[in-house]
Amino acid sequence: MFEISEYQDIIDKINKIRSYGLNKMLTIPQIAILGDQSSGKSSVLEAITKLSFPRNIETCTRFATQVSMRRSERIEMSAYIEDEPEFNERYSAQDTEWDINTIVSEANRILCSDVEISEKVLEIIISGPTTSPLTIIDLPGYINTTIDGQSKNIVKTIREINTRYINDSRTIILAVVPAN
Numbered sequence: 001m002f003e004i005s006e007y008q009d010i011i012d013k014i015n016k017i018r019s020y021g022l023n024k025m026l027t028i029p030q031i032a033i034l035g036d037q038s039s040g041k042s043s044v045l046e047a048i049t050k051l052s053f054p055r056n057i058e059t060c061t062r063f064a065t066q067v068s069m070r071r072s073e074r075i076e077m078s079a080y081i082e083d084e085p086e087f088n089e090r091y092s093a094q095d096t097e098w099d100i101n102t103i104v105s106e107a108n109r110i111l112c113s114d115v116e117i118s119e120k121v122l123e124i125i126i127s128g129p130t131t132s133p134l135t136i137i138d139l140p141g142y143i144n145t146t147i148d149g150q151s152k153n154i155v156k157t158i159r160e161i162n163t164r165y166i167n168d169s170r171t172i173i174l175a176v177v178p179a180n
Contacts, residue, residue: 033136040179044174051124070125071129078094117140
């Protein structure tokens with residue numbers, strides 16, 4: 001069995017490889033949180049990551065949010081959205097912690113300005129000396145019907161996004177159901 005320091009050394013090497021853009025070649029496990037809309041997925045994400053995510057109805061999860069936690073000597077936090085250089089520059093690695101609500105709200109404005117659900121991913125990268133190495137993804141909640149004003153394609157789009165993660169062999173599914 002590995003000692004904690006040996007495990008951390010392996011994770012550090014994997015993160016170094018990831019930093020060179022080779023993460024698509026690695027099959028490192030990730031946890032995807034799945035469930036119906038308003039079932040408590042973001043609360044589970046918050047409990048695991050110790051970050052405070054928005055939970056009101058206007059900011060329900062409308063795109064995948066990947067939280068990549070890594071161990072490092074310095075506390076840093078950054079956020080990234082593919083093909084959004086202005087956003088990426090604003091939230092590049094800093095010695096300070098950004099407000100998650102601000103990041104998610106801005107990502108929501110950018111990604112969902114002309115669509116109800118975006119297929120793009122918001123990646124939040126957190127590192128620090130006590131951070132446990134983990135990748136966890138908050139996915140849009142399943143809905144069965146649409147309400148007035150919503151596109152009929154929203155149900156299909158959510159299923160397609162979530163199915164991509166379900167079909168990924170490295171994904172561990174964390175199913176969330178409401179307790180009420």
